[in-house]
Amino acid sequence: MSKVIKVDYLARVEGEGNLFVELSDGRVSRVEVGIFEAPRFFEAFLRGRKYYEVPDITARICGICPIAYIMSSSRALEKILGAEVPEEVRKLRRIVYLGEWIESHVLHILMLHAPDFLGYESVLSMARDYPDIVRKGMKLKGWGNQVISVVGGRSVHPVSCRVGGFHRIIRRDELLPLLKGLGQARDYARELLEWVLKLPMPDLKRDVELVSLRGVGEYPILEGRVVSNKGLNVPEDVFENILVVEQAKYSTSLRYALKDRGHYVVGPLARYNNNYDLLDPEVRGVVESYGYGAPLHNSFQSIIARAAEVYHAVLELEELISNYREPQQPYVEGVVRRGVGAAITEAPRGMLYHRYEINERGYVINANIIPPTSQNLASIEEDLLALSDKLATLNLEEAQWLAEQTIRNYDPCISCATHFLKIRYVTHPKP
C-alpha cells in the first residue's frame, strides 16, 4: 500500500515551494522538496553593475532578510576595496542586523511556526486562543522593525547602508528613543522564550553536521570563522572550496554538501550550539531553567534557538544602543581595484555567503551567492526520511501537517533559495 503526501503550495514559508512524499510499505520511499519560485537571475544581471549598487540590488533577493544580503555583499566588496570599517560603524551594523533577527525570528516563531506546534492553521486563528502572547510578540516584532527603520529608513529594503558603512551618520539622538520601548521588548522577549520552551516538542533525533560562524567575544553575526559541531574550522574565504553542489531535477534550487563530510545544516540551531557560551548568561539561565541547554539536536527545537537569539538580541541591543558613539565618518571609501572578495554573515536563517569579482573600474564581473535555505534543502529531505516511521502511522492530513512543520523548522526562505549561480563554478571551474 502506498500513500502520497502532496502539498502543492507550502504555506507559511517565504516564497513558493511544494512537497512530495511517497510512502510505500510503511516506509518513506521518496521525498522531494520542490521549489518552483521563478528564477530571477540575480547573479547574471549583477554583472556590469557598479560595485556600490550591489547591496541595494542583492537586498531585493529577499524582503525578509535584506540586511543580511546588504551586509554579506558589503563585507565581500570591502575586502576587495581594502576598506576597513571603524568599530562604531561595525556596531551600528550589528544594531541594524540584530533588529532584523528580531523581526525575522519573531515573524517565524509566532506567525509561521508556532501555530504548527499548537495545531492552528495560522497566527490569526491562534490569536483567538493566545491573544496575550500574540499581542506581545507583535509588539516585539514591531520593535525589531523599528530598530531597522531608525537606522535604515525602512524595515524592508532599507536605504541607509552602503559599501563601507552608511550613507550618512546615524545620530545618537535618533537611536536613543528606541530605548523607550526596550523595557517592554526585554520583558516580551523573555516571555516569548519561556512560552516557546513550554511548547510540545515532536521528537526527531538525527546526527547532522551543524555549521555556523564562530563568534569572537560576542555572538556571531557579521563575521567569524566557519565552524561545526564536528570539528570544521575554516576561514570564510575558503568556504566555497570545501563545498560540493548537487542538483535535484524536481527543484529549481541547488543543494549543497561539504566535501568529504556530507550534508550539513546552517541556521539558528547551528549558531546556538556552536556559540552557546557566547549567549547572554541571562538567556542561558532561562533556557536551562526549563531543562534545556546545548547542544540541541532535534530540528524542531530550532524554535528554541530562535527564541533564545531574540532574547539575546534585545539584551545586546540595549547595550549597543546605550553605548553608541557616532562615527567620525559615515563610511570608508577604500580603493577601487580589480579583485575578488568573499564574505559570510549570519542571516536569520543561517550563513549567507557572497563572493564578487570586480574589475579595475569597479564593475562586477562575477558574482556568487549561497543563501542558507539552499544549504539546508538536502537536510530537510533527510529529516523527512528520518520521520518515516511516524509519517507512515499518521493519517494523511496529520502526516501532511507534520511534514510541513518539519520543513518549517528550517524557516526556509525560498525567495532566497533560487539563487544558485554556484552551478557555474562547479561545472566550469575558473582557473
Added chain:
Amino acid sequence: MWVSLTGLYVGRVDSLRVLFDELRRSGYFVVGYRVVDGVLRLGELSSFDELAQGVEDVQGPGRYSLISGSFYRHGPDSPKKFLYPPYLTLFKVSSGWDVVVPVREVRRLAFFGLKPCDLASIKVLDRVLLGVDDYYESLRKNMVLIVENCTTPGNTCFCSTMNTGPRARDSFDLAYTRLGDKLVLEAGSVLGLKLLNVLEVEPIDDATYERFEATMRNASEKARAGFELNGLPEELELRIESKVYEKVTEKCLGCANCNMVCPTCFCFDVLDVPLIDGSAERVRVWDGCLNFTYGQVAGGHFRPDLWARYRHFVLHKFAYWVKQFGTFGCVGCGRCITWCPTGIDLRETVRSVLRGGKSG
C-alpha cells in the same frame, strides 16, 4: 506696519551675542541660521555659538555650496517653515463624529539675523494669512524680528528689484548692519527700542554713516534682476500667451521644488487619513502649482501641460498676487533659482517674456 523709531546707531559687532542672550533670557525661542551638513539651515539655537559664523553661501542657478567667508545670505529654509508648517493637522474626527481641533503650542519665536528678503516674505504672508489663519496669527503676534541687512547679495538675489532689500526699511523690531567690527543698528518697534537699550550704542557718526550708505548702495547694485517693477503686472499679462513659457519649460522637471522653497508660496493640499480605529484626520500639507495634481479634477485638468503650470507660478508671483493681496508675491530671495534642480532662472524668464512680443 512700523518704521524706524530711532534712526541709526552704532555699536560693536560682539554686542550681537548680548542681544542673542537677552532674547533667550526673555523666554524667546531664537531661530537663526546654523551650518548643518554643509548647508545653512534655519533652526532653533540654544546658544549664540550655534549661529553660523565664518561661512559664505555660494549660490547659482541649481547650485549651492558653503565656503569660508564673512557674510552669508540664506539656505533653503525660510520663516514659512515655522509660521506655516508643512504638515498641520486641521482636525481629527472620531468614528462617532466628534470633531476635534488639536491644541497647538504657540511658541514665542525670535528670528535672529534674517535677511531683508525673508523679512519681506513675512510681510507678504501677513497679507495672505493675518486675519485668516489663526495659528499663523498667534505665532506672528508673539514674534520678534531681528534683521541683518545684506551687505553682499548673492548671485541669485534680486531684492533691489523687488524693493525688499538689501536694507530693511520697516516691519522689524531691530535691524543691524555689520561694517567690520562695527554694528549699525536701528530699532523699528518699542520692543526693538528696549533691546537696543541693553546694548551699548552711540548715535551714528558721519564717517560710519557714509560707509553704511556706500555699502548699501553697492549691495543694492548687486541685487538687480534686469527688469523693472513699474508696470510689470500689466506687461506680463499682456504677454500672457508668450511662447517663452513653453521654451523655458523644456528644462523644467515639474518637481515643485521652486514652490516648496519659495518663502511665500502658501498653497496647500489636504490629506484625509482614515485610521484603523475608525477615526480619521485631515492634514494640511504644502502644495505647489507645478505639481500635476494641482489643477486636476475628477474627469479633467485645468493645466495639463507643464508650461501652463509654470506660467501660473510666474504670473502669480508677479501679476496676480498684486491684484489679490496688494503686493508682489516674489521677494527676490532667489531660492527658486538656486534650488531648481535644473537651474531655471526666474529672472531670465521674466526678461525673456518682456523682451518678446505678445506671443513671442
Added chain:
Amino acid sequence: MRKLKVAVYKFSSCDGCQLQFLNLEDELLQLSDLIEFALFYEARRFVGSGPYDVAFVEGSISTPHEVELIKKVREESKVLVAIGACATSGGIQALRNWADAEEYKRYVYPRPEWVEVLRYAEPPSKYVKVDYEIRGCPVSKDQLLSFVLQLLKGKTPPTLPVDSVCVECKRRGNVCVLVAKGIPCLGPVTMGGCGALCPSYGRGCYGCYGPMIDPKPDALNARFKELNIKPKEIQLLFKQFTNWSKEFRKVVEEYE
C-alpha cells in the same frame, strides 16, 4: 458590514511587499476584523476559495506558469491591485529584459533547457487588467493600510501620492542633495509615497516608486549630462528597480 474577502498572491518577487501586511504589527489583528485573508500563503495554511473581493498581487510575470496563474487570479477577483515595483513595472527581474535571456539561462544554469521563462519579466498589466497600483520597492505598509481603509470606505480609486518625491522631501525639511551636493537623484521624476527616504538618509533617490505622474526624465537626463555624470552611471541610475517602466526605459535605451 461584510468583511472584505482578500487574496494575496506572489509572482516573481522577494516577498517583501506582502510581508508589509505582516509588518502591520499594531494593526494586523484589528485589520483581520475588517478583512478576511482568504488566501495568503505566506501567513496561512487555510485557503478559502474564490471569488475574492480584492486580490493583492506581488511580483512580475516571468514564466508561462505565471501567465496562466495571473489570468486565473483576474477571473476570480473583483478588484486586482498590483503592489510593489515588480507588479507595477516589472521590478528588478526586468533587468534581464535588457539582455539575452538565453545567455542568462546558460550563465546561471548548467541545464538551461529545464528552465522555462518568458522572454520578458513584465508587470501583470501586460496580461490582465489591473485596477489599482501601489508603488514602491517595497510598498510602504502605511500606504498599504491606508489603501485598504479607503477601499473599505468605498473610496475608489483610493488616493495615494502621485507627485514628485521632491514635494515630500521638502515638506520633510530635507536639503536638495542634487543642488547642495551634486548627488544624482531621481527624486524630481519619481513618484512620492516613501516620504523621501533616500534623501533623508543622505543619498539620492533611486526611483523605486517609479515615474511620477507627468514625469520629465529627459530634462533630468540632460541635467545629469550638464553635471558631467558619466553616461554609464546615468544609465545605471535609471536602470534600477523600475527600469522597465515606460518613461525610465526611454532614458536607459539612449545609453544602450
Added chain:
Amino acid sequence: MGKYMTALTPLKATITRVRTESWNVRTYYVRLPEGVELPKPGQFNMLYVHGVGEVPISVSDLDVESRVVAHTVRFVGSVTKTFELLKEGDVIGFRGPYGIGWPMDVVTGKNIVLVAGGIGLPPLRPVIREVAKNRGMYGKLIILYGARTPEDLMFSYEYGDYESIPNTEFYVTVDRPSDGWRGNVGVVTNLIKHVDVNPSDSYAFVCGPEIMMRFAVQELLKKGFKTNKIFLSLERRMKCGVGLCGHCQMGPYFVCKHGPVFPLWFISRYFWVDQI
C-alpha cells in the same frame, strides 16, 4: 477655536433624503446645521465624507422652512463615488455656504436665459425656483438644457413644472439620442441662436463644462449679449472654499471666493486663454 480652524472644520449635518436623478447622479438633501446661513442661488457648500475627503457641491434646491438644502452629486471622482454609499440618516460634514451666487438682484425685471450643460443644471435650478416663486419680479425665462444622452438628463420629473411657469420657454437637447427620443438633438449651444429675446434687456446665466461654456459665450456674443450681461459659473479644483488653498485660481481670481459666478467682462481677459 480660531477663525481659520472654524473655517476649515466641518459641522455635522444629517442627510434627510436621497433622490436618484440618473444612473450616476443623486441628490442629497441635508439639513443645515444651526447657525449656518441660508445659501443663495449659485452658492456652494463643502461636503465632507468621514475619512474620505471633501468636495464643493453647489446648491440645487432649498427649503427655507425646514432649512433643508439639496446637493446634486455626480459620481465621478474618488470622493463623490463614496456618496453612492450614503443614505438617509447618515451624517456628513458641512461647511458653507460659499462664493458669490447668481446676481438675482441685478436681473430684476429682466429676461433671463439659462444655458445649462450636463451637471450644469443643478446650480441653475434655484434660479428657476426663484423665478417661479416671485414670477412678477422677472421678465421672460428661457431655459436651455443639454445633456449627452437622454439617460443623463436630470430632474426630468419636473420639466412639466418648468413649462408651466408663466412666460417661460424650456428646451432640452441631447448629443446622442437613444431609441424613442423625440426631442432636439445636438449640443445645447446650438439652441442659443433660436432664442427670441432682446439682448439689451436680458441676462444669460451659463453653467456647464468649460468647453461648452466657451461655445455658449460665443453664441451669446453673436446674439448681441454684452459681456456684462453674461454670467458664468466656473468650476475648478477646490480644497478650502475660502480662498486659501490656491487651487481654484483662474488668473488672479479665486473661483471659490470671487466666484464661482462671474460676469464675463470680469474674467474675459483670462477666459479665452489656453490652460490659464
